[in-house]
Amino acid sequence: MTPTRLTAAPRPITSVGHRTIDPSILYLGTPVVLISTRNAGGTTNLAPISSAWWMGKTGVIGMGTRSHTVENLRRERECVLSVPSVDLVTEVNRLALTTGSDPMPGYKDVMGFEHVRDKFARAGLTEIASEVVSPPRVMECPIQLEGTVSSIMEVGDPKDHTAAIEVRIVRTHVHESILAPGHRHHIDPNKWRPLIMNFLEFYGLGSQVHPSRLAEVF
Numbered sequence: 320m321t322p323t324r325l326t327a328a329p330r331p332i333t334s335v336g337h338r339t340i341d342p343s344i345l346y347l348g349t350p351v352v353l354i355s356t357r358n359a360g361g362t363t364n365l366a367p368i369s370s371a372w373w374m375g376k377t378g379v380i381g382m383g384t385r386s387h388t389v390e391n392l393r394r395e396r397e398c399v400l401s402v403p404s405v406d407l408v409t410e411v412n413r414l415a416l417t418t419g420s421d422p423m424p425g426y427k428d429v430m431g432f433e434h435v436r437d438k439f440a441r442a443g444l445t446e447i448a449s450e451v452v453s454p455p456r457v458m459e460c461p462i463q464l465e466g467t468v469s470s471i472m473e474v475g476d477p478k479d480h481t482a483a484i485e486v487r488i489v490r491t492h493v494h495e496s497i498l499a500p501g502h503r504h505h506i507d508p509n510k511w512r513p514l515i516m517n518f519l520e521f522y523g524l525g526s527q528v529h530p531s532r533l534a535e536v537f
Contacts, residue, residue, distance in 0.1 A: 344518065346370075351411055351514040351521075352380065353401045353444075355454040356391035363446060363455055364391055364419040365438035367411050369516030371400070378466060378486040384473060385426075385480050387419035392468050392484060399449055400464040400486065401457035405512045405523035410442045410459070412521070417441060451490045461497050461511065465490040 352371045356364050366388045370381030378400055382389050392398060403411055417435040418427055439446045445458035449465045456463040466486035475481045499507040508527070515522040 346516055346518045348515055348517040348522070351403055351516050353403060353411065353414075353457050353460060354380065354388055355399045355401065355446075355457065356388050357395050357397070357453050358387075358391060358419065359394065362436070363439065364388060365414065365442065365444070365457070366419070367414045373488075376488045377469070378464065378488055380484050380486060381474075382482060382484060383480050384482045385424060389471070389482060389484070390420075393471060395453065396468040397452040397454055398466055398468065398486060399452060399454045399456050400466060400488075401460035402462040402464070403457070403460050403514045405514050405521075407444075407459055408514055408521050410444055411514060413442045414438060449490070456492065461494040462506075463492040464488045465492075 346369060349369055350371060352368050354366050354368055356366075358364050364387055366386070368380055368382055368388075372379055380400070388398075416430070416432050417438060418424075418432045419435070419438065420427065421434050421436075423432060423434050435441050439457075446455040447458045449456050449463075452465045452467065456465070464486075466488050469485040469487050471482050471484050473482045493506060497506055497510040499505040499510075512523055515524065
């Protein structure tokens, strides 16, 4: 009888230099978006958000469910997602710690928020009419996405009061300065410089690090 050959179990590969942590946030670098919605009285609310991504014609944004914007989204089911470039960082920063809620929720009062009726005026931005939805666009933003709300799904721990909001993009406006030459419907990544929120700090994109095989196919 041939003896059975015993082999040692493979040892798990350990990571050198990594440390297990429990971060309070996971803002790993996402574009800043200015979301405009209609208030109950017909006026406009404008809010900066920094949890957003797109797949095809659908955008998904993350927001606190106790915000005035989410209240408007639940009622009106429409919004505009205007995407600022790095050149608009000062204007975006003017909207920090402002709220359209009146009266202001207690937790925002503790955090030092301020009720602002006209967010466009506070930021120094220009309100222009949309073509399909009721909320206006931000003229200065190179990319403006009109959308309708498909779903609002609460996510995370209930005490987090957060939701993932699915927005169907129904009209897209892009400034000619960032379009690819000879391609009417293509944005040139060498010209588009989105404002990025990275762990609650503002950043921009650097230069291209390597050509993409995926880009060649599409």
